[in-house]
Amino acid sequence: MSAVAVLRLPLSVDLGGFVQLLQRMQVPHRVSEEAGEQVLWVPETISDDVRVLYQRFPAGDPDQQLDIPEQAPIKRPGFLQQLRHSPLTALVLLASIIVGAVTLLGENLQVMSWLTFLQFRIVGEYIQFTPLADSLAAGQWWRLVTPMLIHFGILHLAMNGMWYWELGRRIEARQGSINLLGLTLLFSLVSNYAQYVFGGPGLFGGLSGVLYGLLGHCWIFQLLSPNPAYRLPRGVLVMMLVWLLLCLSGLVSMIGFGEIANAAHVGGLVIGCLTGLLGGLYSRRKASL
CATH class of the missing domain: 3.30.70.2080 (Alpha-Beta Plaits)
Known part of the structure; x- marks a missing residue:
């Protein structure tokens, strides 16, 4: 509404x-x-x-002259009810957990090689990557999006999962499961390709590029067509943008968080802002008709 x-x-x-x-x-x-x-x-x-x-009542009703019946407090939906209302969000998180288990959170390179953006094989102490064109020619198109399911460590998976649960449910409630699926795949594709182009061949993964896409989508959509589902606390938006800047500065890697897929984050945010712009303009135009 x-x-x-x-x-x-x-x-x-x-x-x-x-x-x-x-x-x-x-x-x-x-x-x-x-x-x-x-x-x-x-x-x-x-x-x-x-x-x-x-x-x-421009000053309200400080003397409580209005007879307003007491209403029962609104109950927050339980976890199972939230799952029923957010099946696609839950499915993506379940897939991430399963992939995290079978890849041993980045330790099982043999399984990871089926899901990474570039196929690779281990040669001695080195990793040898297959050109992307060769993988696509072999029909391995899933590689363009499946890196979003790969996570390196329990903290990486937990943080990304928490934010996808928060942002994904909002979009699924407002625009439906099909739109959330389309946005998730689009954000994964763009963020993965951006990381490949600007970061070169390497092992990267996680939902963070998708998360920045979802964040940008909700942010711009809400500015153009305000709605409760996309209303994010200002502190959340500031925190995510500050974290992006810290990652871009190299400070986060210096203090021990490992290599950060900065290009994926920026690519996800840019494409998310674009979809939010298009979706917000369409929603506002639709509401005015």
């Missing part, structure tokens, strides 16, 4: 009392700051009612 701006007020106006009234009435809402104004967003279906309510 799309949200619309029902109030645009100067920052000097105290909106706190009215926001408390909306909270008492359990009306979905959010307040943002844009161009020196505070903007109140609510679902489009109740926007007219909220405008009328503000005209009557």
Whole structure:
């Protein structure tokens, strides 16, 4: 359900009392700051009612004159219910766990060689990579996306899995499983190819390139077509972008986190912002019709 701006007020106006009234009435809402104004967003279906309510109670209802019945607190869905609502998100995570188990989190090179971007074989103490064109000519097209399932260590898998669960569920709830699958494969393809082009032949993997794609998608989509599903806490966005800059600076590798697939992160973020731009513009245009 799309949200619309029902109030645009100067920052000097105290909106706190009215926001408390909306909270008492359990009306979905959010307040943002844009161009020196505070903007109140609510679902489009109740926007007219909220405008009328503000005209009557601009300072809220501090004396509780309104008879608002007590409502039972909203229960958060349980884990099994979340799984039923997010089957594709759960499937990608399950595949990552299975691949992590059979590859021994990067230790079983023989199994890894079937999933890496470039096929390779061990020659003595060296790794010899097969040109990408040869693998594709042999029909091994899965290599363009399967590196997202490879993880190097339990922390790598746990962190990427946590963020995919958080971001993937949002997109699956808002745009459906098919769109999440398409975005995941697209972000994996672009981030893997970017890492190959700018990083050269090597062993790389993980969902982090896809995660930056999902982050960019939610970020830009939300700016153009605000909706609760894609509303990320500002701290999360800042943290992810700061982490990207730290990785690009080389500091993260210096303190012992190993080699970072920076090109994959940047490639994922760029393509994610592009899909968010296209999706946000389409959603806004659709809502205006």
